[in-house]
Every structure is written in C-alpha cells, then in structure tokens.
Amino acid sequence: MTDKTTPREVLSEERYARLVQSARDALGTWARAMGEEKVHEVVVTVLASAGFLTPPSDPDPETCSAMFPDEAGDWWQCQEEPGHDLSGGHDAGEWSWPDGHPEAVPPRT
Incomplete structure (x- = not known):
C-alpha cells in the first residue's frame, strides 16, 4: 500500500446510507436487477476512487x-x-x- 499524504475521509453511517439510496434511485430498475450487494460494491468503489471511505x-x-x-x-x-x-x-x-x-x-x- 502506498503511503498517502492526505488520508481519505471516512463517511458517517448516515451519509453513506444517503449515498447508497441515491445510487439506488439513479439506477432505478437496474438496482433491483444488480442486487443490494452489487449496489454497495459500486458505491464503495466510486467513493474510494473519489477519496472517501465507508464507515x-x-x-x-x-x-x-x-x-x-x-x-x-x-x-x-x-x-x-x-x-x-x-x-x-x-x-x-x-x-x-x-x-x-x-x-x-x-x-x-
């Protein structure tokens, strides 16, 4: 793991839940087809690439x-x-x- 000069921000449980809900809403019927685990996986990946961490x-x-x-x-x-x-x-x-x-x-x- 490479050392970072600026640590990624850890989101609160509430903020993370709102982001997951926003992803579900944006995906619409695709969210149901993907399944809850995959929706969370996508959100975690996007957040990490943007410099944020889930709780x-x-x-x-x-x-x-x-x-x-x-x-x-x-x-x-x-x-x-x-x-x-x-x-x-x-x-x-x-x-x-x-x-x-x-x-x-x-x-x-």
Whole structure:
C-alpha cells in the first residue's frame, strides 16, 4: 500500500446510507436487477476512487480491533491478539500497516 499524504475521509453511517439510496434511485430498475450487494460494491468503489471511505464494520472481538482500508475502500481487521505489541504494526493476513497510519482505525478499548 502506498503511503498517502492526505488520508481519505471516512463517511458517517448516515451519509453513506444517503449515498447508497441515491445510487439506488439513479439506477432505478437496474438496482433491483444488480442486487443490494452489487449496489454497495459500486458505491464503495466510486467513493474510494473519489477519496472517501465507508464507515468500518464492527470489529470481531476475538482479534485486535484495529482496521485499515485498502485502495479499493475495503476495510481489513488486524488478525493479531487483542493487546498485541503495537511496535510491529498490525497484520490482516493480506495487508499490514504501521500503528498510527493516518487512515487506520486504532484498536478500540
């Protein structure tokens, strides 16, 4: 992942819901044909390319709750143990990132 000088803005749940509804309205009958999952996928992709991120999902409590967005706007959760040593950063399997990265959601307490 390339380091960004300006982090992408994370949208509120309400704003994201309004954007998804706007996409549904604009797509009309195509939205029903595409299905809800595909509508969300298109919205996430367009938002990420415009420099915005959707709200992160609720973390799995079994692992570290830190999260990080990839280039496509998908959120990844750290798979380390909760409370792990943060000096080595976070690891989601396919992605790793330093603790304190400007786009990361830090571990929740």
